[in-house]
Amino acid sequence: MKKWLRRIFWGFTAVLLLILLWAGGVILYEGWFGESSAQWTNVSFTDSDGTELRGYLAQPKEPGVYPGILLIHEWWGFNEGMTVLADALAAEGYVVLATDAYRGEVTGQVPRALYLRLSTPEEQVFNDVDAALAHLMSLDSVDTERLASMGFCFGGGHSLQLGMRQSESMALTILYYGTVVTNPDLLRPLTDGQPVLGIFGEEDASIPTADVLEFEAALNSLEIPNQITIYPGVGHAFLNEENYDEPGPAGEAWQQTLDFLAENFKE
Known part of the structure; x- marks a missing residue:
């Protein structure tokens, strides 16, 4: 034995x-x-210390002033998929800045993604996301009274963090299966009048349904307008650049996002 x-x-x-x-x-x-995300970026800007940062800027074809969206990538880093989604949002009438929060690092492998997620200092990500927002707000084509943050997975959590950190600047917060906050005291900055859209998957092992419901309850306790939707039969990261406009949960979630933006950003 x-x-x-x-x-x-x-x-x-x-x-x-x-x-x-x-x-x-x-x-x-x-x-x-490995590859660098620089191959998919088309704009650069600097933070308060003069560090050069990069992102992808997508704008409507017609000149004018439009609502702005800051788009934050998944834990893979900034990849081509973010440019596809940014272009899709721009076609709907938004100026979109998809920021690179890993400063050029990108991967398609889980071990490397986990390493990047754990090794990139959170304060650095906060700094870079804030700098991206400042750049977006500096554009003449952006209506700074109508700004939204939107992110996926790693970026979804940071979209929520940005909404809480810069509540005076943000009008909307959108997170796709990002890390939630269930402490009402931490969510209190969102009471400045910042509706929240949260998209989650019922079978997401990394973000349990119970946590999502607790997040929703915390928002409701503060009377923060919100749409928290748990899509049945799907898990984490169920929406991507290949299926966002196709029938099924991904297409439905994307349409819900467009409706949420249009409803709250009416002139």
């Missing part, structure tokens, strides 16, 4: 070691040879 237990233990240890070696190899390889 002990012999079999030892074999199981060492077999499990060997498998775990192989997984760790593979994950470490992915992280190191992409760190040295």
Whole structure:
């Protein structure tokens, strides 16, 4: 019996070691040879310290003054998918700045994404997102009285954080399956009149439905206008650049977002 237990233990240890070696190899390889998000950006700006930051700016074809949307990417980093969604929003009549919160780092591999998520200082992300918002507000084509933040996954959580941090500037907060805040005291800045749209998946293992309902209850306790929707039969990250305009939960969530924006940004 002990012999079999030892074999199981060492077999499990060997498998775990192989997984760790593979994950470490992915992280190191992409760190040295991986792509840069610069290939998908088209605008640069600086923060208060003069650090150059980058993003992707999408605008309606016709000149004019439009509501602005700050778009924040998933934990993969800024990739081509964000440009597709930014262009789609611009076609609806919004000036969209999709910001790069990882300063050029991007991946399509889970180990590297987890590494970037954990190793990028939160204060740096706050700084870079705030700088992106300042740049968006500086554009002549943007109506600074009609500004929204919108993000996915990692970006969804930071969209909510931006709404709380810069409540005096933001008119709307939109988060797709981002980390929620359930403490009413922390959410209180949103009472400045900033409606919230939250999109979540019923089968999302990373953001339990119970947490989403607690988030909704906290918003309601403060009388913050909100639409919190839990789409059945889908998990985390169910919307992307390939399905946002197709029938099904992703298309429905995207249309809900467009309706939310249009309703709150009427002239």
